[in-house]
Structures are given as C-alpha cells and as structure tokens.
Amino acid sequence: MSMQWQPPPVPPPANGRTDRTGRKSWLPAAIIGAAIVIAAGLVSGALILTSKDSGPSTCQAWTQTRQTLKSIPALPDGWNWTTPDIDNSIRNQNEPVAQALDAFEPEIADKPADVAEAAKQYVAARRTQMQALTNRTYVPADGAAVNTALGNLDRLCGTAGG
Numbered sequence: 507m508s509m510q511w512q513p514p515p516v517p518p519p520a521n522g523r524t525d526r527t528g529r530k531s532w533l534p535a536a537i538i539g540a541a542i543v544i545a546a547g548l549v550s551g552a553l554i555l556t557s558k559d560s561g562p563s564t565c566q567a568w569t570q571t572r573q574t575l576k577s578i579p580a581l582p583d584g585w586n587w588t589t590p591d592i593d594n595s596i597r598n599q600n601e602p603v604a605q606a607l608d609a610f611e612p613e614i615a616d617k618p619a620d621v622a623e624a625a626k627q628y629v630a631a632r633r634t635q636m637q638a639l640t641n642r643t644y645v646p647a648d649g650a651a652v653n654t655a656l657g658n659l660d661r662l663c664g665t666a667g668g
Contacts, residue, residue, distance in 0.1 A: 564621045565663035567613030572665055574606045587642060600636045607632060621662045628655040 581595055589595070607629050614625045631651040638644040660666040 564613060564615045564625050565665070567610055568625065568659060568663050569665055571606050571610040572660070575603065578602045578606075596639045600640065603632065603636060621659075624655065624659040624662050628652070628659045631655040 578599060581592070581599060582589060585592055585595070610625070611629055614622055614629075616622055631648075632655075635644065635648045635652050638648045657666070
C-alpha cells in the first residue's frame with residue numbers, strides 16, 4: 507500500500523473562532539493565557555530585582571516595567587466594540603497591566619522631580635485608559651494621552667523605543 511502525499515494541516519484562523527471543520531480553536535486563548543502568566547512572572551521578577559536598600563530609582567524600575575508592559579498582548583488589530591470577545595480581551599490585558607503599574611508606582615522616587623512627574627502622569631493616563639476600556643467609553647484621545655506620557659517618560663529615562 508503506497509502512501510499518498512497529504513497537504514500540511516491548515517492553521518487555525520487568526521480570529522480564533524473556529525477552524526475549517528467548525529471546531530472551536532483553543533490556540534488564541536492558550537497564547538493569551540501563557541502571555542498573562544509570563545507577564546505576571548515578569549512583574550514578580552521586577553519586585554524581586556528592585557532593591558529597597560539602594561533606594562528607589564524611577565528609571566531603573568521603569569526599564570523593568572516597560573519590558574513587562576511590552577510583553578502583554580495588545581488588543582486585536584482593528585478592534586472595535588463589536589469584535590468578538592472584546593470585553594474578555596480587555597480584561598486579559600488590563601489585569602497584568604494593573605499588576606505592572608501597582609509594582610511600579612511605589613518605586614517612583616521624588617527626585618528628580620521631572621521624572622517623578624512624568625512617571626505619575628503615565629500611570630494616571632494608563633489607568634484612565636484601562637477604566638475607559640472597561641466602561642466602553644474609550645476614545646482615541648485616551649490612547650493619545652497614554653502615548654504622550656509614555657514618550658515623555660521614555661525620553662527622560664533614556665528608554666525611548668525600548
């Protein structure tokens with residue numbers, strides 16, 4: 507009996523809803539879950555690596571926090587309020603972001619004052635954005651405020667683009 511060539515299996519669709527046989531695809535949920543676990547581990551690592559003995563350093567803490575935030579999956583490209591499961595995606599993003607911000611806030615030093623103010627503005631803007639997403643009141647200005655605060659903090663800490 508000879509084996510016939512079989513084409514490779516078709517990967518699940520990007521939207522994660524169903525594969526071509528109509529079965530529910532678990533892959534996107536598994537990836538999101540794994541990313542949340544990784545992000546939580548990075549937050550925990552940031553807490554361990556930050557030494558209270560040497561005093562808080564806003565930019566040092568920001569470097570680790572920035573890496574943690576970058577590891578958290580973004581909302582789907584082109585999302586809107588009718589995107590399937592968008593509320594769950596928002597929750598899955600907001601939880602690790604809140605943990606990262608909670609770990610970063612106590613590390614914001616009073617001096618230098620411009621860095622402290624930039625860090626506080628970023629945290630406030632990001633929390634406002636998270637609340638707006640949860641409340642379904644998010645508008646592009648919420649994202650712009652976060653991006654402006656992020657750019658300022660990155661510039662002051664030398665982490666721009668990092």
